Amino acid sequence: MNTNAILSAKNRINVIQGDFYVSDDPQLVLSTVLGSCIAICLFDPAIEAGGMNHFLLAEPGAGSERDPLKQRLYGAFAMEQLINEMIKRGANRSTMKAHIYGGSNIHRAMAHIGTSNANFARDFLRQDGIPISLEDTGGSAARRLDLKPATGQIRCKHIPTEDVPSSAMPPLRPAAPARVGDVELF
Amino acid sequence: MGPITILTVDDSPSMRALLKHALVGQGHVVHDAEDGLIALDWLNRHIPDLVITDINMPNMDGFGLIEALRKQDRYRDMPILVLSTESSDEKKVRARDAGATGWIVKPFDPDKLAAAVRRVTH
Numbered sequence: 001m002n003t004n005a006i007l008s009a010k011n012r013i014n015v016i017q018g019d020f021y022v023s024d025d026p027q028l029v030l031s032t033v034l035g036s037c038i039a040i041c042l043f044d045p046a047i048e049a050g051g052m053n054h055f056l057l058a059e060p061g062a063g064s065e066r067d068p069l070k071q072r073l074y075g076a077f078a079m080e081q082l083i084n085e086m087i088k089r090g091a092n093r094s095t096m097k098a099h100i101y102g103g104s105n106i107h108r109a110m111a112h113i114g115t116s117n118a119n120f121a122r123d124f125l126r127q128d129g130i131p132i133s134l135e136d137t138g139g140s141a142a143r144r145l146d147l148k149p150a151t152g153q154i155r156c157k158h159i160p161t162e163d164v165p166s167s168a169m170p171p172l173r174p175a176a177p178a179r180v181g182d183v184e185l186f
Numbered sequence: 187m188g189p190i191t192i193l194t195v196d197d198s199p200s201m202r203a204l205l206k207h208a209l210v211g212q213g214h215v216v217h218d219a220e221d222g223l224i225a226l227d228w229l230n231r232h233i234p235d236l237v238i239t240d241i242n243m244p245n246m247d248g249f250g251l252i253e254a255l256r257k258q259d260r261y262r263d264m265p266i267l268v269l270s271t272e273s274s275d276e277k278k279v280r281a282r283d284a285g286a287t288g289w290i291v292k293p294f295d296p297d298k299l300a301a302a303v304r305r306v307t308h
Contacts, residue, residue, distance in 0.1 A: 084242045183289075184290075185302070
């Protein structure tokens with residue numbers, strides 16, 4: 001992996017919590033900082049394109065989002081957005097490779113959240129038949145993640161949480177969009 | 187409301203499992219298919235009360251499935267709900283013109299889904 005090429009990228013997009021991005025631009029780097037959240041990096045060599053999402057199932061005490069089914073639905077939404085965008089570009093579930101990052105148990109009071117997020121991501125990818133080629137989850141450190149989507153090159157650096165600027169670690173919030181489950185009958 | 191038979195169509199095994207879990211929990215009988223072509227094959231042999239379909243799928247997408255069903259007399263009036271991560275007006279209009287009964291944006295809320303199922307099947 002050419003780490004210098006990733007670090008010196010001029011075109012960088014920060015993938016914030018609840019967001020995703022897919023590209024085949026060889027000049028582009030996708031970056032994020034993870035605590036309890038999960039980022040899935042997908043790359044399909046057949047189309048030389050990749051992408052990253054960044055999501056959290058739910059925070060404790062978030063009302064109805066404590067419902068396990070609703071938590072899984074939020075996570076499935078984040079996964080499906082990323083996978084659908086890859087498939088629209090010609091990717092295939094069986095030829096894509098997935099990396100899982102994040103899921104740290106940073107906050108003692110929320111020690112299970114990171115683990116739950118990582119378990120969900122792993123189960124979803126396995127059930128959807130997308131091979132997991134690398135997983136770096138758990139622990140108590142934050143992670144700085146950089147992905148070159150056109151090549152699949154990834155750099156993941158563990159960083160002490162005290163070294164992470166507060167602006168890079170937003171308050172935990174579930175990944176659901178504002179209009180959850182809107183129904184429109186024609 | 188008694189149990190109804192629902193065919194769900196989605197290329198994601200994880201999403202099919204979640205949808206089945208929610209609908210079976212509401213007392214319905216659920217069958218599933220992974221794309222429009224497989225759904226059409228099943229629908230040639232069975233007649234459900236409702237179809238809930240994703241849009242973005244390989245082989246035959248949700249639009250193709252709706253158009254193919256509306257050409258058949260026995261499926262001219264059966265309710266068809268779209269369940270998709272997409273929410274653009276352009277795609278909703280296309281689905282409506284193809285013959286869809288309604289559009290639900292993922293991630294679905296199980297309670298709102300149950301209400302929509304009740305409304306379109308009674």
